[in-house]
Amino acid sequence: MSEQVVTINGEVIDVNSFNEEAWNDLKKNYVVGNLKMICCNSNAIPKTSINFKKFFAHQNDECKTAPETIWHKTTKRIIIDELLNQGYVANEEQKGDKWIADVYLEINDRKIAFEIQQSPQTLTTYLERQNKYRETQIETYWLLYQPRYVAITKAIKQRILKELNSKLPQGGTFPSLNNLPVFYIDDKDYRVKGVGLFNYSVKDFLSSLINNKVIFDKTWRIR
Ligand SMILES: [Zn+2]
Incomplete structure:
Protein backbone atom coordinates (compact mmCIF):
# COMPACT_ATOMS: atom_id res chain seq x y z
CA MET A 1 0.00 0.00 0.00
CA GLN A 59 -1.39 -6.48 -7.74
CA ASN A 60 -0.24 -9.69 -6.06
CA ASP A 61 0.40 -10.20 -2.35
CA GLU A 62 1.83 -7.66 0.00
CA CYS A 63 5.27 -6.18 -0.34
CA LYS A 64 8.22 -7.84 1.37
CA THR A 65 10.34 -4.69 1.17
CA ALA A 66 11.36 -3.21 4.53
CA PRO A 67 9.84 0.19 5.46
CA GLU A 68 13.20 1.99 5.44
CA THR A 69 13.97 0.62 1.97
CA ILE A 70 10.59 1.82 0.72
CA TRP A 71 11.38 5.22 2.25
CA HIS A 72 14.77 5.33 0.52
CA LYS A 73 13.45 4.38 -2.91
CA THR A 74 10.43 6.67 -2.65
CA THR A 75 12.51 9.65 -1.51
CA LYS A 76 15.00 9.15 -4.34
CA ARG A 77 12.23 8.88 -6.96
CA ILE A 78 10.45 11.98 -5.64
CA ILE A 79 13.64 14.08 -5.64
CA ILE A 80 14.62 13.05 -9.18
CA ASP A 81 11.08 13.49 -10.47
CA GLU A 82 10.68 16.95 -8.90
CA LEU A 83 14.05 18.08 -10.28
CA LEU A 84 12.89 16.95 -13.71
CA ASN A 85 9.65 18.93 -13.24
CA GLN A 86 11.83 21.98 -12.58
CA GLY A 87 13.88 21.30 -15.71
CA TYR A 88 16.95 19.53 -14.31
CA VAL A 89 18.18 16.07 -15.15
CA ALA A 90 19.75 14.42 -12.11
CA ASN A 91 21.80 11.24 -12.00
CA GLU A 92 21.27 8.35 -9.63
CA GLU A 93 24.17 6.66 -7.86
CA GLN A 94 26.73 9.02 -9.37
CA LYS A 95 30.26 7.86 -8.58
CA GLY A 96 32.98 10.35 -7.72
CA ASP A 97 36.51 10.13 -6.47
CA LYS A 98 35.73 9.10 -2.88
CA TRP A 99 31.96 9.18 -2.91
CA ILE A 100 28.76 7.84 -4.48
CA ALA A 101 25.82 10.24 -4.38
CA ASP A 102 22.25 8.94 -4.29
CA VAL A 103 21.21 11.90 -6.45
CA TYR A 104 23.59 14.24 -8.23
CA LEU A 105 23.16 17.17 -10.57
CA GLU A 106 25.08 20.05 -12.06
CA ILE A 107 23.55 23.45 -12.63
CA ASN A 108 25.90 25.81 -14.47
CA ASP A 109 29.04 25.73 -12.31
CA ARG A 110 27.31 24.28 -9.25
CA LYS A 111 27.65 20.62 -8.34
CA ILE A 112 24.97 19.36 -5.97
CA ALA A 113 24.70 15.98 -4.27
CA PHE A 114 21.91 14.52 -2.16
CA GLU A 115 22.63 11.77 0.31
CA ILE A 116 19.46 9.93 1.23
CA GLN A 117 20.53 8.33 4.49
CA GLN A 118 18.60 5.38 5.79
CA SER A 119 21.21 3.53 7.85
CA PRO A 120 22.72 4.76 11.12
CA GLN A 121 26.07 6.51 11.08
CA THR A 122 27.99 8.58 13.62
CA LEU A 123 28.30 12.35 13.50
CA THR A 124 32.01 11.92 12.78
CA THR A 125 31.18 9.84 9.70
CA TYR A 126 28.66 12.41 8.48
CA LEU A 127 31.29 15.12 8.77
CA GLU A 128 33.99 13.02 7.12
CA ARG A 129 31.76 12.19 4.18
CA GLN A 130 30.68 15.83 3.93
CA ASN A 131 34.37 16.85 3.79
CA LYS A 132 35.07 14.42 0.94
CA TYR A 133 32.42 16.19 -1.09
CA ARG A 134 33.63 19.63 -0.07
CA GLU A 135 37.18 18.83 -1.21
CA THR A 136 35.84 18.56 -4.76
CA GLN A 137 33.59 21.65 -4.49
CA ILE A 138 30.36 19.69 -4.26
CA GLU A 139 27.47 21.01 -2.18
CA THR A 140 25.93 18.13 -0.31
CA TYR A 141 22.58 17.96 1.41
CA TRP A 142 21.61 15.14 3.75
CA LEU A 143 18.04 13.86 3.71
CA LEU A 144 17.55 11.38 6.53
CA TYR A 145 15.11 8.75 7.61
CA GLN A 146 13.46 10.24 10.67
CA PRO A 147 14.96 7.90 13.33
CA ARG A 148 18.45 8.75 11.98
CA TYR A 149 17.63 12.43 12.18
CA VAL A 150 16.56 12.15 15.81
CA ALA A 151 19.86 10.41 16.61
CA ILE A 152 22.08 12.87 14.76
CA THR A 153 20.31 15.87 16.25
CA LYS A 154 21.09 14.49 19.72
CA ALA A 155 24.74 13.97 18.77
CA ILE A 156 24.98 17.53 17.39
CA LYS A 157 23.44 18.91 20.58
CA GLN A 158 25.98 17.03 22.70
CA ARG A 159 28.86 18.28 20.56
CA ILE A 160 27.68 21.90 20.81
CA LEU A 161 27.26 21.62 24.59
CA LYS A 162 30.76 20.17 24.89
CA GLU A 163 32.21 23.04 22.86
CA LEU A 164 30.37 25.54 25.03
CA ASN A 165 31.47 23.77 28.23
CA SER A 166 27.82 22.92 28.88
CA LYS A 167 26.89 26.59 29.08
CA LEU A 168 24.15 27.42 26.63
CA PRO A 169 24.06 31.00 25.36
CA GLN A 170 21.09 33.08 26.37
CA GLY A 171 18.10 32.28 24.22
CA GLY A 172 19.49 28.79 23.65
CA THR A 173 20.92 27.38 20.47
CA PHE A 174 19.73 25.10 17.67
CA PRO A 175 21.14 21.57 17.37
CA SER A 176 22.51 22.48 13.94
CA LEU A 177 25.97 22.74 12.38
CA ASN A 178 26.79 25.17 9.58
CA ASN A 179 29.05 22.59 7.91
CA LEU A 180 26.37 19.88 7.81
CA PRO A 181 23.08 20.67 6.02
CA VAL A 182 20.91 17.89 7.40
CA PHE A 183 17.14 17.41 7.22
CA TYR A 184 14.72 14.50 7.31
CA ILE A 185 12.06 13.36 4.89
CA ASP A 186 8.90 12.39 6.74
CA ASP A 187 7.85 8.90 5.60
CA LYS A 188 4.17 9.83 6.02
CA ASP A 189 3.88 12.98 3.90
CA TYR A 190 7.32 13.08 2.24
CA ARG A 191 7.94 16.70 3.24
CA VAL A 192 11.39 18.03 4.12
CA LYS A 193 11.60 18.78 7.84
CA GLY A 194 14.15 19.79 10.43
CA VAL A 195 14.87 21.79 13.56
CA GLY A 196 13.42 25.28 13.96
CA LEU A 197 10.05 24.13 12.53
CA PHE A 198 11.64 23.60 9.10
CA ASN A 199 8.81 22.08 7.03
CA TYR A 200 8.65 22.43 3.24
CA SER A 201 7.39 20.44 0.30
CA VAL A 202 10.11 18.75 -1.75
CA LYS A 203 9.16 21.13 -4.56
CA ASP A 204 9.70 24.28 -2.46
CA PHE A 205 12.83 22.88 -0.85
CA LEU A 206 14.46 22.10 -4.20
CA SER A 207 13.52 25.37 -5.89
CA SER A 208 14.83 27.31 -2.86
CA LEU A 209 18.05 25.35 -2.92
CA ILE A 210 18.54 25.94 -6.63
CA ASN A 211 17.93 29.66 -6.05
CA ASN A 212 20.49 29.79 -3.21
CA LYS A 213 17.83 30.41 -0.60
CA VAL A 214 18.69 27.54 1.70
CA ILE A 215 21.02 29.19 4.19
CA PHE A 216 22.51 28.73 7.64
CA ASP A 217 21.45 31.42 10.08
CA LYS A 218 21.67 29.88 13.58
CA THR A 219 20.10 26.83 11.93
CA TRP A 220 19.31 25.65 8.41
CA ARG A 221 16.43 27.68 7.01
CA ILE A 222 14.97 29.11 3.83
CA ARG A 223 15.25 32.87 3.49
ZN1 LIG B 1 6.43 -3.48 -3.01
Missing part, protein backbone atom coordinates in the same frame (compact mmCIF):
# COMPACT_ATOMS: atom_id res chain seq x y z
CA SER A 2 1.44 3.34 -1.04
CA GLU A 3 0.48 6.91 -1.85
CA GLN A 4 2.96 7.09 -4.74
CA VAL A 5 3.66 4.97 -7.80
CA VAL A 6 5.87 5.41 -10.79
CA THR A 7 4.59 5.11 -14.35
CA ILE A 8 6.47 3.09 -16.97
CA ASN A 9 7.64 6.48 -18.28
CA GLY A 10 9.35 7.13 -14.95
CA GLU A 11 6.92 9.79 -13.71
CA VAL A 12 5.90 9.74 -10.04
CA ILE A 13 2.16 9.87 -9.38
CA ASP A 14 0.89 10.84 -5.92
CA VAL A 15 -2.66 10.05 -4.76
CA ASN A 16 -2.87 13.51 -3.17
CA SER A 17 -2.73 15.18 -6.57
CA PHE A 18 -6.05 13.58 -7.63
CA ASN A 19 -9.53 14.94 -7.01
CA GLU A 20 -12.38 12.42 -6.81
CA GLU A 21 -13.23 12.65 -10.47
CA ALA A 22 -9.65 12.25 -11.70
CA TRP A 23 -9.12 9.33 -9.30
CA ASN A 24 -12.23 7.52 -10.56
CA ASP A 25 -11.02 8.20 -14.06
CA LEU A 26 -7.66 6.61 -13.31
CA LYS A 27 -9.30 3.59 -11.68
CA LYS A 28 -11.46 3.07 -14.76
CA ASN A 29 -8.81 3.66 -17.41
CA TYR A 30 -5.40 2.53 -16.11
CA VAL A 31 -3.68 -0.35 -17.86
CA VAL A 32 -2.30 -3.14 -15.65
CA GLY A 33 1.49 -3.03 -15.93
CA ASN A 34 1.70 0.72 -16.64
CA LEU A 35 1.80 1.66 -12.95
CA LYS A 36 4.58 0.22 -10.80
CA MET A 37 5.10 0.18 -7.05
CA ILE A 38 8.20 2.19 -6.14
CA CYS A 39 9.15 -0.33 -3.43
CA CYS A 40 9.57 -3.42 -5.62
CA ASN A 41 8.53 -2.53 -9.16
CA SER A 42 5.54 -4.89 -9.08
CA ASN A 43 2.28 -3.89 -10.78
CA ALA A 44 0.28 -1.28 -8.88
CA ILE A 45 -3.52 -1.07 -8.71
CA PRO A 46 -5.29 2.20 -7.75
CA LYS A 47 -7.90 1.55 -5.04
CA THR A 48 -10.13 3.40 -2.59
CA SER A 49 -10.50 2.12 0.98
CA ILE A 50 -13.85 1.79 2.79
CA ASN A 51 -13.16 5.14 4.46
CA PHE A 52 -12.51 6.79 1.06
CA LYS A 53 -8.72 6.89 1.27
CA LYS A 54 -7.00 6.67 -2.10
CA PHE A 55 -4.06 4.30 -2.35
CA PHE A 56 -2.08 2.03 -4.64
CA ALA A 57 -1.93 -1.67 -3.85
CA HIS A 58 0.36 -4.41 -5.09
Whole structure:
Protein backbone atom coordinates (compact mmCIF):
# COMPACT_ATOMS: atom_id res chain seq x y z
CA MET A 1 0.00 0.00 0.00
CA SER A 2 1.44 3.34 -1.04
CA GLU A 3 0.48 6.91 -1.85
CA GLN A 4 2.96 7.09 -4.74
CA VAL A 5 3.66 4.97 -7.80
CA VAL A 6 5.87 5.41 -10.79
CA THR A 7 4.59 5.11 -14.35
CA ILE A 8 6.47 3.09 -16.97
CA ASN A 9 7.64 6.48 -18.28
CA GLY A 10 9.35 7.13 -14.95
CA GLU A 11 6.92 9.79 -13.71
CA VAL A 12 5.90 9.74 -10.04
CA ILE A 13 2.16 9.87 -9.38
CA ASP A 14 0.89 10.84 -5.92
CA VAL A 15 -2.66 10.05 -4.76
CA ASN A 16 -2.87 13.51 -3.17
CA SER A 17 -2.73 15.18 -6.57
CA PHE A 18 -6.05 13.58 -7.63
CA ASN A 19 -9.53 14.94 -7.01
CA GLU A 20 -12.38 12.42 -6.81
CA GLU A 21 -13.23 12.65 -10.47
CA ALA A 22 -9.65 12.25 -11.70
CA TRP A 23 -9.12 9.33 -9.30
CA ASN A 24 -12.23 7.52 -10.56
CA ASP A 25 -11.02 8.20 -14.06
CA LEU A 26 -7.66 6.61 -13.31
CA LYS A 27 -9.30 3.59 -11.68
CA LYS A 28 -11.46 3.07 -14.76
CA ASN A 29 -8.81 3.66 -17.41
CA TYR A 30 -5.40 2.53 -16.11
CA VAL A 31 -3.68 -0.35 -17.86
CA VAL A 32 -2.30 -3.14 -15.65
CA GLY A 33 1.49 -3.03 -15.93
CA ASN A 34 1.70 0.72 -16.64
CA LEU A 35 1.80 1.66 -12.95
CA LYS A 36 4.58 0.22 -10.80
CA MET A 37 5.10 0.18 -7.05
CA ILE A 38 8.20 2.19 -6.14
CA CYS A 39 9.15 -0.33 -3.43
CA CYS A 40 9.57 -3.42 -5.62
CA ASN A 41 8.53 -2.53 -9.16
CA SER A 42 5.54 -4.89 -9.08
CA ASN A 43 2.28 -3.89 -10.78
CA ALA A 44 0.28 -1.28 -8.88
CA ILE A 45 -3.52 -1.07 -8.71
CA PRO A 46 -5.29 2.20 -7.75
CA LYS A 47 -7.90 1.55 -5.04
CA THR A 48 -10.13 3.40 -2.59
CA SER A 49 -10.50 2.12 0.98
CA ILE A 50 -13.85 1.79 2.79
CA ASN A 51 -13.16 5.14 4.46
CA PHE A 52 -12.51 6.79 1.06
CA LYS A 53 -8.72 6.89 1.27
CA LYS A 54 -7.00 6.67 -2.10
CA PHE A 55 -4.06 4.30 -2.35
CA PHE A 56 -2.08 2.03 -4.64
CA ALA A 57 -1.93 -1.67 -3.85
CA HIS A 58 0.36 -4.41 -5.09
CA GLN A 59 -1.39 -6.48 -7.74
CA ASN A 60 -0.24 -9.69 -6.06
CA ASP A 61 0.40 -10.20 -2.35
CA GLU A 62 1.83 -7.66 0.00
CA CYS A 63 5.27 -6.18 -0.34
CA LYS A 64 8.22 -7.84 1.37
CA THR A 65 10.34 -4.69 1.17
CA ALA A 66 11.36 -3.21 4.53
CA PRO A 67 9.84 0.19 5.46
CA GLU A 68 13.20 1.99 5.44
CA THR A 69 13.97 0.62 1.97
CA ILE A 70 10.59 1.82 0.72
CA TRP A 71 11.38 5.22 2.25
CA HIS A 72 14.77 5.33 0.52
CA LYS A 73 13.45 4.38 -2.91
CA THR A 74 10.43 6.67 -2.65
CA THR A 75 12.51 9.65 -1.51
CA LYS A 76 15.00 9.15 -4.34
CA ARG A 77 12.23 8.88 -6.96
CA ILE A 78 10.45 11.98 -5.64
CA ILE A 79 13.64 14.08 -5.64
CA ILE A 80 14.62 13.05 -9.18
CA ASP A 81 11.08 13.49 -10.47
CA GLU A 82 10.68 16.95 -8.90
CA LEU A 83 14.05 18.08 -10.28
CA LEU A 84 12.89 16.95 -13.71
CA ASN A 85 9.65 18.93 -13.24
CA GLN A 86 11.83 21.98 -12.58
CA GLY A 87 13.88 21.30 -15.71
CA TYR A 88 16.95 19.53 -14.31
CA VAL A 89 18.18 16.07 -15.15
CA ALA A 90 19.75 14.42 -12.11
CA ASN A 91 21.80 11.24 -12.00
CA GLU A 92 21.27 8.35 -9.63
CA GLU A 93 24.17 6.66 -7.86
CA GLN A 94 26.73 9.02 -9.37
CA LYS A 95 30.26 7.86 -8.58
CA GLY A 96 32.98 10.35 -7.72
CA ASP A 97 36.51 10.13 -6.47
CA LYS A 98 35.73 9.10 -2.88
CA TRP A 99 31.96 9.18 -2.91
CA ILE A 100 28.76 7.84 -4.48
CA ALA A 101 25.82 10.24 -4.38
CA ASP A 102 22.25 8.94 -4.29
CA VAL A 103 21.21 11.90 -6.45
CA TYR A 104 23.59 14.24 -8.23
CA LEU A 105 23.16 17.17 -10.57
CA GLU A 106 25.08 20.05 -12.06
CA ILE A 107 23.55 23.45 -12.63
CA ASN A 108 25.90 25.81 -14.47
CA ASP A 109 29.04 25.73 -12.31
CA ARG A 110 27.31 24.28 -9.25
CA LYS A 111 27.65 20.62 -8.34
CA ILE A 112 24.97 19.36 -5.97
CA ALA A 113 24.70 15.98 -4.27
CA PHE A 114 21.91 14.52 -2.16
CA GLU A 115 22.63 11.77 0.31
CA ILE A 116 19.46 9.93 1.23
CA GLN A 117 20.53 8.33 4.49
CA GLN A 118 18.60 5.38 5.79
CA SER A 119 21.21 3.53 7.85
CA PRO A 120 22.72 4.76 11.12
CA GLN A 121 26.07 6.51 11.08
CA THR A 122 27.99 8.58 13.62
CA LEU A 123 28.30 12.35 13.50
CA THR A 124 32.01 11.92 12.78
CA THR A 125 31.18 9.84 9.70
CA TYR A 126 28.66 12.41 8.48
CA LEU A 127 31.29 15.12 8.77
CA GLU A 128 33.99 13.02 7.12
CA ARG A 129 31.76 12.19 4.18
CA GLN A 130 30.68 15.83 3.93
CA ASN A 131 34.37 16.85 3.79
CA LYS A 132 35.07 14.42 0.94
CA TYR A 133 32.42 16.19 -1.09
CA ARG A 134 33.63 19.63 -0.07
CA GLU A 135 37.18 18.83 -1.21
CA THR A 136 35.84 18.56 -4.76
CA GLN A 137 33.59 21.65 -4.49
CA ILE A 138 30.36 19.69 -4.26
CA GLU A 139 27.47 21.01 -2.18
CA THR A 140 25.93 18.13 -0.31
CA TYR A 141 22.58 17.96 1.41
CA TRP A 142 21.61 15.14 3.75
CA LEU A 143 18.04 13.86 3.71
CA LEU A 144 17.55 11.38 6.53
CA TYR A 145 15.11 8.75 7.61
CA GLN A 146 13.46 10.24 10.67
CA PRO A 147 14.96 7.90 13.33
CA ARG A 148 18.45 8.75 11.98
CA TYR A 149 17.63 12.43 12.18
CA VAL A 150 16.56 12.15 15.81
CA ALA A 151 19.86 10.41 16.61
CA ILE A 152 22.08 12.87 14.76
CA THR A 153 20.31 15.87 16.25
CA LYS A 154 21.09 14.49 19.72
CA ALA A 155 24.74 13.97 18.77
CA ILE A 156 24.98 17.53 17.39
CA LYS A 157 23.44 18.91 20.58
CA GLN A 158 25.98 17.03 22.70
CA ARG A 159 28.86 18.28 20.56
CA ILE A 160 27.68 21.90 20.81
CA LEU A 161 27.26 21.62 24.59
CA LYS A 162 30.76 20.17 24.89
CA GLU A 163 32.21 23.04 22.86
CA LEU A 164 30.37 25.54 25.03
CA ASN A 165 31.47 23.77 28.23
CA SER A 166 27.82 22.92 28.88
CA LYS A 167 26.89 26.59 29.08
CA LEU A 168 24.15 27.42 26.63
CA PRO A 169 24.06 31.00 25.36
CA GLN A 170 21.09 33.08 26.37
CA GLY A 171 18.10 32.28 24.22
CA GLY A 172 19.49 28.79 23.65
CA THR A 173 20.92 27.38 20.47
CA PHE A 174 19.73 25.10 17.67
CA PRO A 175 21.14 21.57 17.37
CA SER A 176 22.51 22.48 13.94
CA LEU A 177 25.97 22.74 12.38
CA ASN A 178 26.79 25.17 9.58
CA ASN A 179 29.05 22.59 7.91
CA LEU A 180 26.37 19.88 7.81
CA PRO A 181 23.08 20.67 6.02
CA VAL A 182 20.91 17.89 7.40
CA PHE A 183 17.14 17.41 7.22
CA TYR A 184 14.72 14.50 7.31
CA ILE A 185 12.06 13.36 4.89
CA ASP A 186 8.90 12.39 6.74
CA ASP A 187 7.85 8.90 5.60
CA LYS A 188 4.17 9.83 6.02
CA ASP A 189 3.88 12.98 3.90
CA TYR A 190 7.32 13.08 2.24
CA ARG A 191 7.94 16.70 3.24
CA VAL A 192 11.39 18.03 4.12
CA LYS A 193 11.60 18.78 7.84
CA GLY A 194 14.15 19.79 10.43
CA VAL A 195 14.87 21.79 13.56
CA GLY A 196 13.42 25.28 13.96
CA LEU A 197 10.05 24.13 12.53
CA PHE A 198 11.64 23.60 9.10
CA ASN A 199 8.81 22.08 7.03
CA TYR A 200 8.65 22.43 3.24
CA SER A 201 7.39 20.44 0.30
CA VAL A 202 10.11 18.75 -1.75
CA LYS A 203 9.16 21.13 -4.56
CA ASP A 204 9.70 24.28 -2.46
CA PHE A 205 12.83 22.88 -0.85
CA LEU A 206 14.46 22.10 -4.20
CA SER A 207 13.52 25.37 -5.89
CA SER A 208 14.83 27.31 -2.86
CA LEU A 209 18.05 25.35 -2.92
CA ILE A 210 18.54 25.94 -6.63
CA ASN A 211 17.93 29.66 -6.05
CA ASN A 212 20.49 29.79 -3.21
CA LYS A 213 17.83 30.41 -0.60
CA VAL A 214 18.69 27.54 1.70
CA ILE A 215 21.02 29.19 4.19
CA PHE A 216 22.51 28.73 7.64
CA ASP A 217 21.45 31.42 10.08
CA LYS A 218 21.67 29.88 13.58
CA THR A 219 20.10 26.83 11.93
CA TRP A 220 19.31 25.65 8.41
CA ARG A 221 16.43 27.68 7.01
CA ILE A 222 14.97 29.11 3.83
CA ARG A 223 15.25 32.87 3.49
ZN1 LIG B 1 6.43 -3.48 -3.01
